[in-house]
Amino acid sequence: MRRRALLLTLLAAPLLAQAAAPSAPYRLRAGAWEQGSLLIGEATPGSAVTFDGRKLAVSPEGLFVIGLDRDAKSPVQLSVAAPGGKPISESHSVAKRKWDVQPLTGIAPKYVDPPQDVQDRIAAEQTIIAAARSRDTAISDFATPFVWPATGRVSGIFGSQRVLNGKPKSPHYGVDVAVPTGTPIVAPTGGVISLAESDLYFTGGTVFIDHGHGLQSVMVHLSRLDVKVGERVEQGQAIGLSGATGRVTGPHLHWGLYWFGDRVDAQKHTGPMPASR
Ligand SMILES: [Zn+2]
Incomplete structure (x- = not known):
């Protein structure tokens, strides 16, 4: 029994x-x-x-x-x-990734508060950016495998962070591609332009592409914009030229992927960088 x-x-x-x-x-x-x-x-x-x-x-x-x-x-x-x-x-459960965190000590940073007019400008720009990022559209280009918006050496990776004298700086939420000013930047997949600003304080020439369902590409430091808000773009179509606009030290493309308020790794989603285009 x-x-x-x-x-x-x-x-x-x-x-x-x-x-x-x-x-x-x-x-x-x-x-x-x-x-x-x-x-x-x-x-x-x-x-x-x-x-x-x-x-x-x-x-x-x-x-x-x-x-x-x-x-x-x-x-x-x-x-x-x-x-x-x-x-x-x-x-x-969400597996933790190990980020490139660089502690830098012995630095005498100059903590400069921007003047009031600059602070007002930054606040106004944040409102425009937040509105663009809250979009939840029925576009379904997110499902198409992505291509690189520019080809070149990857000079900055997603998730990295510097810690200055024990004070963590904001993490790097995009992938940087080292390309000279004037390089055509293309849409990694299709979508609708949700933001096109030629002179934002931090990011300079900035284009958002809405790929649908809350997913957006963010392309920054552009020297020229060839698109307007509301315009439909196809994968591989040029949206502007790379540059060194905004708060940067040299020309490169910074490409980020936003899903509403969350930041995801565009490089990981796109696959290996091709040798040349
Ligand atoms: Zn960057």
């Missing part, structure tokens, strides 16, 4: 485990559950998807996008309900 009971328990255990935690009905097309990752999910068309309490846009093909910030915390919750079905939730 005892043996029989044990056998039944062993047989039933996997079934019970499966019933207790069914996996949500979707698959990942791109990305991983780690900091800085951009995830592209594919569910049955018509599904309802919620991530950490945010209802996500789902394309007619069933595609959705999630960005995990550089400093994303564990766990995160993803809930997917197939059409007519109950939501099935998954909890994921």
